[in-house]
Amino acid sequence: MSDPDTDRRPAEAAAATGDASAPRPVPYRGGGYRPVHIRGIGIVTFIVLIALVEWGTRTGWISNLTLPRPSDVLATFGDLWTTGMLWTHMAPSLSRLVVGAAMGVSAGIAVGVAIGLFSVVRAGLVPLVAALFPIPKIALLPLFVIWFGIDEGSKYALIALGTFTPTVVSTYGAVDNVDRTLIRMGQSFGLSWVSIVRKIVLPGALPGILSGLRVSLAIGIILLVAAEMLGAQYGIGAYILEAGSLYDLERLFAGVVILSALGVLTSSGIGWVERRLLDWRV
Amino acid sequence: MELRLDGISHRYGDVEVLSDIDLTIPEGRIVCIVGPSGCGKSTLLRFLGGLEVPERGAVLQQGPRPADCLNPLTYIFQDFALLPWRSVAGNIRLVLEDSRLPGAEMGRIVDDVLARTRLTDFRDALPKQLSGGMKQRVAIARAMAVNPAVMLMDEPLSALDSQTRELLMDDLVSLWTRAPFTAVYVTHNLAEAVRLGHRIVVLSRRPGAVREIVEIDTPLAERRMGDPALDAQQARLWQLMRDEAAAADAELADV
Numbered sequence: 001m002s003d004p005d006t007d008r009r010p011a012e013a014a015a016a017t018g019d020a021s022a023p024r025p026v027p028y029r030g031g032g033y034r035p036v037h038i039r040g041i042g043i044v045t046f047i048v049l050i051a052l053v054e055w056g057t058r059t060g061w062i063s064n065l066t067l068p069r070p071s072d073v074l075a076t077f078g079d080l081w082t083t084g085m086l087w088t089h090m091a092p093s094l095s096r097l098v099v100g101a102a103m104g105v106s107a108g109i110a111v112g113v114a115i116g117l118f119s120v121v122r123a124g125l126v127p128l129v130a131a132l133f134p135i136p137k138i139a140l141l142p143l144f145v146i147w148f149g150i151d152e153g154s155k156y157a158l159i160a161l162g163t164f165t166p167t168v169v170s171t172y173g174a175v176d177n178v179d180r181t182l183i184r185m186g187q188s189f190g191l192s193w194v195s196i197v198r199k200i201v202l203p204g205a206l207p208g209i210l211s212g213l214r215v216s217l218a219i220g221i222i223l224l225v226a227a228e229m230l231g232a233q234y235g236i237g238a239y240i241l242e243a244g245s246l247y248d249l250e251r252l253f254a255g256v257v258i259l260s261a262l263g264v265l266t267s268s269g270i271g272w273v274e275r276r277l278l279d280w281r282v
Numbered sequence: 283m284e285l286r287l288d289g290i291s292h293r294y295g296d297v298e299v300l301s302d303i304d305l306t307i308p309e310g311r312i313v314c315i316v317g318p319s320g321c322g323k324s325t326l327l328r329f330l331g332g333l334e335v336p337e338r339g340a341v342l343q344q345g346p347r348p349a350d351c352l353n354p355l356t357y358i359f360q361d362f363a364l365l366p367w368r369s370v371a372g373n374i375r376l377v378l379e380d381s382r383l384p385g386a387e388m389g390r391i392v393d394d395v396l397a398r399t400r401l402t403d404f405r406d407a408l409p410k411q412l413s414g415g416m417k418q419r420v421a422i423a424r425a426m427a428v429n430p431a432v433m434l435m436d437e438p439l440s441a442l443d444s445q446t447r448e449l450l451m452d453d454l455v456s457l458w459t460r461a462p463f464t465a466v467y468v469t470h471n472l473a474e475a476v477r478l479g480h481r482i483v484v485l486s487r488r489p490g491a492v493r494e495i496v497e498i499d500t501p502l503a504e505r506r507m508g509d510p511a512l513d514a515q516q517a518r519l520w521q522l523m524r525d526e527a528a529a530a531d532a533e534l535a536d537v
């Protein structure tokens with residue numbers, strides 16, 4: 001054994017020389033499959049993609065008709081900001097989304113919990129929800145216009161109905177998945193029905209409800225734009241529709257970026273709530 | 283308070299689980315129920331606490347319940363059944379919140395049972411931060427908080443390692459010695475049965491019937507690991523169980 005390296009790391013040396021009798025470290029294979037909160041990587045993904053498009057459009061590798069240049073979109077966005085039009089479009093959109101989603105989500109959670117708790121409600125409503133879910137809600141917009149008027153009412157209703165069905169489905173699934181032994185424990189200690197629902201069923205269903213909310217709110221944003229495209233003077237949907245009909249790609253993309261930002265914002269908002277409320281999870 | 287099982291029989295579908303069980307749980311004693319797997323011990327315990335109703339027969343309670351008893355028939359579960367989103371103190375408080383006790387009184391009870399189970403330092407910990415033995419101590423503290431007339435325990439120590447089991451058995455013995463409680467204790471483990479039981483009920487294989495009832499007169503506090511008299515009892519119980527278990531095993535193989 002003259003080589004000092006061999007003396008210091010018998011294991012590696014053994015691996016290199018294929019000496020089966022020397023001690024070798026057991027390889028680690030227990031990692032992964034567990035989400036960890038890593039900051040920054042999401043932002044890096046965005047930056048890399050945008051930088052790639054910027055570089056492509058500048059070198060001519062991507063033609064101007066295919067994709068607008070990100071810096072031009074940014075300039076358009078700056079215009080929107082300085083002229084105050086950003087807020088003119090954002091304010092009505094946000095209020096439509098907040099009002100509509102609040103109605104749909106709260107009704108959806110209430111109905112979902114009721115389905116989870118009462119067999120009669122389940123038998124009556126599950127088929128109805130299954131029938132409502134696949135209907136493209138945009139197809140019903142003319143009907144909503146007749147029922148709720150051309151103004152805000154029909155838009156609220158569209159967003160509410162669109163967020164309602166996925167919320168119901170995820171909520172009753174979450175209630176079904178609450179640990180039965182905990183409910184039995186509550187019963188065995190003589191807790192009242194209200195206490196069992198409020199202190200055992202609802203907290204136990206919260207993880208499932210929150211992850212369902214991510215889907216519901218994304219659907220809410222999609223429907224918001226659809227509703228605004230069909231009839232609104234202001235709003236992000238109206239802005240995008242106008243830009244699209246003029247083939248103004250910069251403005252179109254500025255609108256799309258706003259929507260994406262809205263999506264990221266709601267999703268990270270839910271993530272924040274999850275970290276606050278669900279820190280008890282193993 | 284005394285519990286009496288009166289001619290209990292039950293079947294799930296075509297499977298006869300229990301047949302004609304008569305049993306008395308005397309006040310202030312620990313009754314251990316042992317028997318081969320699947321003979322209906324857990325089912326029997328669910329009948330005792332009113333979580334299920336037997337097909338035939340009756341479960342009767344007799345005598346006055348303790349004065350400040352909030353939940354006469356109280357379970358301790360094998361898998362602890364703690365709410366993961368509540369702290370140790372919160373889990374104990376949960377079973378008091380419906381009782382309309384004044385808040386200060388609730389706080390006093392929580393402090394008292396935490397002290398009795400040596401958990402005071404962990405009152406604000408979440409269940410995920412506790413070891414299995416501590417979780418079961420929380421469950422025991424929670425059961426004691428409602429001052430039950432009868433404790434119903436379904437293999438409460440089965441999920442724990444043998445050292446923790448010894449320590450918790452010591453805990454149970456000292457709790458009982460200080461304030462004798464009535465308990466039904468279902469277990470697979472004959473060492474636990476002879477250590478904790480005043481009366482040991484051996485059930486036969488499915489359909490479960492009372493095969494034999496063994497009384498052990500040695501006071502709980504004087505029972506030690508390796509005591510020859512207890513070992514002899516345990517060996518005798520094992521003889522009884524062994525035939526039943528072997529027969530049950532052979533039956534399964536026939537299916």
Ligand SMILES: Nc1ncnc2c1ncn2[C@@H]1O[C@H](COP(=O)(O)OP(=O)(O)OP(=O)(O)O)[C@@H](O)[C@H]1O
Nearest residue numbers: 294297299317318319320321322323324325326470
């Ligand atoms: N809800 C139920 N529906 C149908 N069959 C059941 C139900 N609960 C229990 N059984 C059956 O009844 C029999 C007795 O079950 P039980 O859980 O009481 O046995 P056990 O003595 O506690 O067994 P172990 O020692 O394995 O815990 C088993 O064969 C089981 O499959």
Ligand SMILES: [Mg+2]
Nearest residue numbers: 323324325436
């Ligand atoms: Mg069992």
